[in-house]
Amino acid sequence: MTQITRGTWAEAGTSLDFKTGNWRSTQRPVHIHAKAPCHGACPAGEDQQAWFAELQMGHPESAWRSLVAANPLPGVTGRVCPHPCETACNRVQLDGALAIHNVERWLGDEAVLQGWDYPVTPPAKDAPVVAIVGAGPGGLSAAYHCVRLGLRAEIFEALPEAGGLLRSAIPPTRLPRTALDAELNRLLDLPGITLNLRQRLGRDISVEGLRERFAAVLLSPGCESPKPWSVKGAVPADLHEGLALLRDFMDHGALPDAAKGDVIVHGGGNTAMDICRIMKRAGAKSVTLITASGLPGPDTAPDDLINVVPRELEEAQEEGIEIIDHATVSRLIMKGSRVTGVEIIALRKERGKDGRKRRVEFEGTERVISVDMVVPCVGEQVAPEAFEGLLNGAYFWPDNLYGRIAPRTFSIGDARGNRGTVAAAIGDGRIAAEAVAAELAGEEDPVADARPEMAFDGLNTAYYAGAVRVPVAKLPVAERTFDAEIEGGIGRAEALAEAQRCLSCGNCLACDNCWTMCPDNAVIKTTELAMDGSHYVFDYDYCKGCGLCTEECPTGFIQSVPETS
Amino acid sequence: MTKSDTSTRLNELRMKHGRPPASPSEPKAERTETLREAQPRFRGLESGHRACQGCGEALAARLVMESAGPDVMVANATGCLEVFTTPWPQSAWRVPWIHSLFENSAAVASGMEAAMKAKGKNTKILSFGGDGATYDIGFQSLSGMLERHHNVLYVTYDNEAYMNTGIQRSSSTPHAATTTTSPAGKERMGKRHLKKDLLSIIAAHHIPYAAAASVAYPQDLQRKVRYAMGVEGPTFLVIHSPCPLGWRHDSALTIEVARRAVQCGLFPLVELERGALTNIMPIREPRPVADYLELQGRFAHLFNKDDYRAQEELDHLQALADHNIDIYGLRGDGVDPVDTTGMSHVKRGGPLMGER
Numbered sequence: 001m002t003q004i005t006r007g008t009w010a011e012a013g014t015s016l017d018f019k020t021g022n023w024r025s026t027q028r029p030v031h032i033h034a035k036a037p038c039h040g041a042c043p044a045g046e047d048q049q050a051w052f053a054e055l056q057m058g059h060p061e062s063a064w065r066s067l068v069a070a071n072p073l074p075g076v077t078g079r080v081c082p083h084p085c086e087t088a089c090n091r092v093q094l095d096g097a098l099a100i101h102n103v104e105r106w107l108g109d110e111a112v113l114q115g116w117d118y119p120v121t122p123p124a125k126d127a128p129v130v131a132i133v134g135a136g137p138g139g140l141s142a143a144y145h146c147v148r149l150g151l152r153a154e155i156f157e158a159l160p161e162a163g164g165l166l167r168s169a170i171p172p173t174r175l176p177r178t179a180l181d182a183e184l185n186r187l188l189d190l191p192g193i194t195l196n197l198r199q200r201l202g203r204d205i206s207v208e209g210l211r212e213r214f215a216a217v218l219l220s221p222g223c224e225s226p227k228p229w230s231v232k233g234a235v236p237a238d239l240h241e242g243l244a245l246l247r248d249f250m251d252h253g254a255l256p257d258a259a260k261g262d263v264i265v266h267g268g269g270n271t272a273m274d275i276c277r278i279m280k281r282a283g284a285k286s287v288t289l290i291t292a293s294g295l296p297g298p299d300t301a302p303d304d305l306i307n308v309v310p311r312e313l314e315e316a317q318e319e320g321i322e323i324i325d326h327a328t329v330s331r332l333i334m335k336g337s338r339v340t341g342v343e344i345i346a347l348r349k350e351r352g353k354d355g356r357k358r359r360v361e362f363e364g365t366e367r368v369i370s371v372d373m374v375v376p377c378v379g380e381q382v383a384p385e386a387f388e389g390l391l392n393g394a395y396f397w398p399d400n401l402y403g404r405i406a407p408r409t410f411s412i413g414d415a416r417g418n419r420g421t422v423a424a425a426i427g428d429g430r431i432a433a434e435a436v437a438a439e440l441a442g443e444e445d446p447v448a449d450a451r452p453e454m455a456f457d458g459l460n461t462a463y464y465a466g467a468v469r470v471p472v473a474k475l476p477v478a479e480r481t482f483d484a485e486i487e488g489g490i491g492r493a494e495a496l497a498e499a500q501r502c503l504s505c506g507n508c509l510a511c512d513n514c515w516t517m518c519p520d521n522a523v524i525k526t527t528e529l530a531m532d533g534s535h536y537v538f539d540y541d542y543c544k545g546c547g548l549c550t551e552e553c554p555t556g557f558i559q560s561v562p563e564t565s
Numbered sequence: 566m567t568k569s570d571t572s573t574r575l576n577e578l579r580m581k582h583g584r585p586p587a588s589p590s591e592p593k594a595e596r597t598e599t600l601r602e603a604q605p606r607f608r609g610l611e612s613g614h615r616a617c618q619g620c621g622e623a624l625a626a627r628l629v630m631e632s633a634g635p636d637v638m639v640a641n642a643t644g645c646l647e648v649f650t651t652p653w654p655q656s657a658w659r660v661p662w663i664h665s666l667f668e669n670s671a672a673v674a675s676g677m678e679a680a681m682k683a684k685g686k687n688t689k690i691l692s693f694g695g696d697g698a699t700y701d702i703g704f705q706s707l708s709g710m711l712e713r714h715h716n717v718l719y720v721t722y723d724n725e726a727y728m729n730t731g732i733q734r735s736s737s738t739p740h741a742a743t744t745t746t747s748p749a750g751k752e753r754m755g756k757r758h759l760k761k762d763l764l765s766i767i768a769a770h771h772i773p774y775a776a777a778a779s780v781a782y783p784q785d786l787q788r789k790v791r792y793a794m795g796v797e798g799p800t801f802l803v804i805h806s807p808c809p810l811g812w813r814h815d816s817a818l819t820i821e822v823a824r825r826a827v828q829c830g831l832f833p834l835v836e837l838e839r840g841a842l843t844n845i846m847p848i849r850e851p852r853p854v855a856d857y858l859e860l861q862g863r864f865a866h867l868f869n870k871d872d873y874r875a876q877e878e879l880d881h882l883q884a885l886a887d888h889n890i891d892i893y894g895l896r897g898d899g900v901d902p903v904d905t906t907g908m909s910h911v912k913r914g915g916p917l918m919g920e921r
Contacts, residue, residue: 020613511915541612547618554911
């Protein structure tokens, strides 16, 4: 037993000998990097939270590097993507989602302006060469990621220019050609990428031939053939399918005569929206979109929502496009073989006996509209020539995440069957390139990111200051032409200010809360980065497991897990 | 323990904790600084103390020491803080520290200050006590210290009852709180009397600076400590420090409980200089007191739907909060970056407002 003698004293700080960490009985705090919902929702696989963190520290170039680690075309996606990241953004529940696409676009443009170098090293001269069919967003992304992973890429494109549907089907009002060319050319100039133009599959090359000559083949042919469309067997003689109409218009700027009258567009995607707006601008008397989906609203189910870029929908309505939602064309009224009217009927997606939703038309809701032209825009499918034995119906429908349809053969983008956005094609390109690199190295397929997502209720919102979303200028309806970009850009100051709105969901904000508020001094701040990328480590020798840091962590980066031993 | 044993042990401890050698003959620590030693703040109160999980008082004392140290000495009244920081033969303090009785820490501090003055040193004296030692038992010596104008910062860690001895009511216990000596039951709805308005009594001593702070707002708390440290003469700080054990709330909720106390108006953060109100932390949107009370077991009887007295007491506490908001003019005028909402905000790299 210790004798307490007169005149002795306790040495300073000696309580450190007593490890209060063994008091923890039920829980201990740990750092868990959860996915921010924007990252989880991004079809291209961008980690928006990560690049916003760089911007918050005032490093736009690092932010761009972090961004292009997943998506080499931010200037493009910042303009054309329907940004599911913004829909998923937790800030929606505070004061509006972050303007992610505007900042992404600024970063892409700034990289072009400043000439920031893509973070790639030239592949070895004898590196395996991967053949890529199609120079659309998916093919370009695949080529870029092949080079990033030390492979060489040779692209075969049927058309005289690269870009795929970015060039052929997206109007310059959404994606100015200068912006597209600037980013594309920088990408194509990267060492290790060869582009062969005017090489059509089935005419100049074949899948079998490519498989013999190259280490692997990535197919990103896109969808070129319209899905067959008829109304109960009837097809007008002068049928103009939406995507073809759009391509013709982009090529030589003309529309059929009937497009001067009353036009009905049947469909519910971005092509339908683009064709509506172009026809209206070209002088159609009226343009009405008939869509089976619903318009955005508080009660609209996510699987019922019309699949277009939200601001495109808003702009179309401003321009006078009428939209009839939850409806379909049920009958064509013909005069000879020309269409003079359509009968439309209300419908909804309803759950059937087997629990699956299907469309149900409601008898008694039919009405007739007189029209001069009907444009179907119900989607496209893969042109089947040259893909003998590889297609599963109209598309490739790969049965795995990576798009593998045969050994060393992968499908990318729209042709997979369930994609439909530029961002998804870009994501496919990356995933396929990673799988190819692994397969060629004799390794297992890369594992998918299984991190949990940080939901809004995992945040402590007491620590976030209110800040409204950056306002973005938009061309007034009267000034909109076929060429001028409608949505304006933001500047450096606005981009950096917008970045400060990022909640950093699931990832350390370095706010010092845990370090400041631990009653037991058990959170240690590091000047260097800790192992997990944060600036803090837990000293479990002293942590009593009170849970205070977990509660007061704004981002949910600190979580309490059951104490094991 | 022989003398050589003692010095060996001292040397061992010095090696371990990285203290500089006391004399040239003493061996230097033969290792680089540990992460803990390299913390960019003064570690006046170290880990290994025996405070309960989520202790608001331990947190408050640590924050005070960070801002006040290192050139300070502490006189500490009996109470939780004294007990959990100094279990013999260990101490969590890294400054000279003296344990006084319950009733005389201000008197001991007065003596320490006089001694320092006599030695020509500028070392600031801090005097610490809980609400029991301050509002009740040590009140007389505190008043004397203030009246004699000693250059001492007196900090009271207000956890609103005698927690160390088993949650007995003090004069700081709020109205209607249940404690072991003011139990809620058939006769009474917890404590019958009101919380003593100590700050007004202190301010009536006409001292240079008296303020209230809360662990929910560390930046504000530390600013007040720094301000008081710069004042020549007696200064006083009362810090609202939730006690998970005595208030019966989850240990993880210490900060949240403290924050709601401020946001509802029951614990106003005010500053008084020479008896006059000179600053307040405005409340952006006053929360109902029920938001604050519902987190705590000591007020659980106020939420008993079957007891007709419960609503009356809730209304009484709401009226007390509204009264505070009224007399101190706490209601904010729009958005203020240092109000009860803005003061919490952070950005990447640290607090949005306040200094670090």
